[in-house]
Amino acid sequence: MATTVRRVPLTLPAAPLGPDNPLPALRAPDGVHDLDERSREGLPRDMARQIGYEPLRSLLPVQIRDGYGRRRVEREFEAVVIDNGRLRATVLPGLGGRIHSLVHLPTGRELLYRNPVFQPANFALNGAWFSGGIEWNIGATGHTALSCAPLHAALVPAPDGAVMVRLWEWERLRDLPFQVDLWLPEDSDFLYVGVRVRNPHERPAAVYWWSNTAVPEDSGTRVLAPAEEAWHFGYERALRRIPVPRWEDADRTYPLDSTYPADFFYEVEPGAAARPWIAALDADGHGLAQASTGLLRGRKLFVWGAGPGGRRWQEWLTEPGTGGYAEIQAGLARTQLEHVRLDAGAEFSWLEAYGPLSADPAAVHGADWAAARAAAGAALDAALPPGTLDAAHEAWRRASADADPDGGPGEWLARGSGWGALEVLRGGFDLPGTPFPEAVLEEAQEPWLALWRTGAHPAPQRVVPPGPSLVAPHWRDMLETAPADPLTEYHLGVAQWHAGDTAQAVRSWERGLALAPSRWPLLRCLAVADALAGDPERAADRYAEAFEDLAAQSRGGEAWTAAESALGREAMTALLAAGRPAGARAVWDRLRPALREQGRFRLLAARLLAAEGHVGAARRVFEDGFEPADLREGEETLSEVWSTVSAAPLPPSYDFRMRPPA
Structure with a gap:
């Protein structure tokens, strides 16, 4: 079946987002994920350097989004569905480009934790965030400030000549444009995701990226990655190296074997650097795998834990009676406490793949960790042969990454903000593939456009x-x-x-x-x-x-x-x-x-x-x-x-x- 893309309405019980906070965010971020200088002693040198590289002074120029409530009513969201007869991906351009659902059609299995409600909570860098699906986190340590914001979206040719969905925006914390290209090759069981972050400025920039996937969680869920050690980071704000899978008398690859919420950043083995991966498999050995080209080196498991606080948060983010979830993530650095330098005029690009994985349950849930991850790795090699992603990345960079969306802004699938258009107009940047035309400028940019053109910031009429x-x-x-x-x-x-x-x-x-x-x-x-x-x-x-x-x-x-x-x-x-x-x-x-x-x-x-x-x-x-x-x-x-x-x-x-x- 040829890949199709269509726009559909998605109706969910939804809390209102409400207005943005009009007070400028002068204070530094809250420090939940901070690590002080003393705690960096003894860390690998590159990790310690990147942890201390360009932390945010504030969230400016982004505004805080705290006007949301908790009273939910039925609301219609604009969704984009990509379908090749094997997988069906449902994307929400108006909510950070979140992949809301990924269904394996031959088995009817939902591969993601699909939140049945839209309930913002205070987890994003600038406030409003919601759980579920696959999100694209760019900017700085934490959930992106674009969690509940619209992205530009349009159709562009995929590397195989079919169609793909491009999402793009101007990330304002670091002042950088980025794009996320989504396509389903014909007869493929894997969704391909091409990502590019560009630095058009004459100065280096600090870059943060973590792709965050919510997966269903129960007592039989195990997360596997090619690692024997991990960096544990909890809300006590201590980073320590621990063995995988067992630590402090519990197997931490089972999310419910932890009591409190925590991050486990896997030390992916050097031999796996060509294609790092992570998978979450249920008691029967079925689940989702994520793999990428080598630049996206980090892999992480986040658990809410089985304690009362983590359980309460899970209820808070959805509705009573809904199953829990864990997160499997992939990032540019080994931990989310780090930011990576991107030189002036340079770019980062990589390819990710998401799809179903099935492996022998006796092996993947066995006591022999090496055998468990080898079984999952072999199943992934069979489903997505080695070298496939590198070749697909090269084809995407050569044939599609710079392809401009067809038509003008009125023909795009969705519109993002006008801030990128303002910056491109002022800076004269040339960004093939991610246009920011004047037609998308909005009222919020008007006084700044006037300042640039006239040298004066206009006073309001009232x-x-x-x-x-x-x-x-x-x-x-x-x-x-x-x-x-x-x-x-x-x-x-x-x-x-x-x-x-x-x-x-x-x-x-x-x-x-x-x-x-x-x-x-x-x-x-x-x-x-x-x-x-x-x-x-x-x-x-x-x-x-x-x-x-x-x-x-x-x-x-x-x-x-x-x-x-x-x-x-x-x-x-x-x-x-x-x-x-x-x-x-x-x-x-x-x-x-x-x-x-x-x-x-x-x-x-x-x-x-x-x-x-x-x-x-x-x-x-x-x-x-x-x-x-x-x-x-x-x-x-x-x-x-x-x-x-x-x-x-x-x-x-x-x-x-x-x-x-x-």
């Missing part, structure tokens, strides 16, 4: 929350020479802050305050600067003033509600940290009633009541039940607040702990 800031050196240079009105000073300060020039950023924000029609955006930036400088009292003062100014100006509409929600949470948190519950109460009293009912504010209400000495009332907030939609991966706020209001064990519904007790 008082509204400021739009997103750009922070790359070329935009910072333009802001420095633009007329110094309050909005320009605000954006300039954000760009200077991102560059590490915090003193100059503070001066820019203070200059902008004098004539600003809205003082709260500048006051909030100064409050963050005060807090990070170790002055919680001054930070609390500025937060209180900022929220009072916002409350006085706030209007109806989604943008203003998002601003109140974001600033209200930050202000109350800062005031409570400074030991000023009366100030936090004043912020609470000015919040919109609808905001006070949200889970994130119910948790703040419990903290406020406890700080005011109303411990019983704070405990009743927990007893009445609430769901903080934006609970962060690894966050222990729920257990910490509960311990201040009750001596009883933490109720199971609030137990999201991802590490052993300290």
Whole structure:
């Protein structure tokens, strides 16, 4: 059967994504995956060097996505289905290009963990992320900021003359374009994925890539890879080399044999470097295999574990009664704590393959680890002979990687953002195969297009929350020479802050305050600067003033509600940290009633009541039940607040702990 591609609607129970957080992300990422300098001692030199290479100062220019909720209703998503009669892949261009489903048609087996709902949670670098399928993680350590964002998608010729789906975007954390090409060769049981990341700049760039596959998990699931050792990284933030498969009296290749969530980064044997692979097989020896050309060297197993925290997270990400999952991943480095240098004008490219694998269950589940992985490796060699991927990669690079999508933007399968078009227009980049035409520019890019063309950042016609800031050196240079009105000073300060020039950023924000029609955006930036400088009292003062100014100006509409929600949470948190519950109460009293009912504010209400000495009332907030939609991966706020209001064990519904007790 010839490969076909069609657009179809996919209906899922879905929580709303809501608006982006309008406050610039000035703080560094939360550090859940950080490894300090002392912990790097004794690591292989290349690993230690890449762990310390170009960590993110902040998430700028990306905005935080925390406007989502947990009330799900039926919603239709645009999906693209690729089918060759052997495999059927369902792709979601509007959600990071996620492969939602991969079905082996002769057996009817779903090879992935297919989430039956769309439920965002706070796992992406910038917040909203959802579980299931195959995701493409680019940018920096963690789930990509594009997890819930649209990508451009179009049809292009595949290397064999058939059709394939191209996904592409401009990744803004590292300022790099990338593409993901998906095709099914005729009669193939494997989906081919060609990936390219390019650096069009005159400076090197730090690159991060991990392809993340969610696979069904039960007590019989085993993950196999050509490795005898792995690097274990848990939420205690320690990286240690351990044997595979058994460690601390348990076989860690069975996801449910771990208690707490953890990463296992396999030391893939050098002899397997030509085609690294990983597979997840069930009790009967059936499952999914992922293999690639040698550049994508890393392989990882992520487990939620069998403990209450991991189980609770799995329920949180889907719906009760749904089976659990583990993740098998493939990356550019040995661990996800590393970033890899990409030289100016250079590119990385590789080919991946995903498909069904069946092996002798007695062998793959046997006590002899060498025999188990040899059985899986031999089954993979039979299904996907050695040399196949290298040849397919060469054919793709030669015949298809640079092929431009047919037609204009109106004829593409899907549109991404306009940020790439802005950067290509400004930089004059030539990127065959991944066009970013002016036709895809949107309202968010208009003031920056005007700055580039006229030298001035236009002031809004009415008082509204400021739009997103750009922070790359070329935009910072333009802001420095633009007329110094309050909005320009605000954006300039954000760009200077991102560059590490915090003193100059503070001066820019203070200059902008004098004539600003809205003082709260500048006051909030100064409050963050005060807090990070170790002055919680001054930070609390500025937060209180900022929220009072916002409350006085706030209007109806989604943008203003998002601003109140974001600033209200930050202000109350800062005031409570400074030991000023009366100030936090004043912020609470000015919040919109609808905001006070949200889970994130119910948790703040419990903290406020406890700080005011109303411990019983704070405990009743927990007893009445609430769901903080934006609970962060690894966050222990729920257990910490509960311990201040009750001596009883933490109720199971609030137990999201991802590490052993300290």
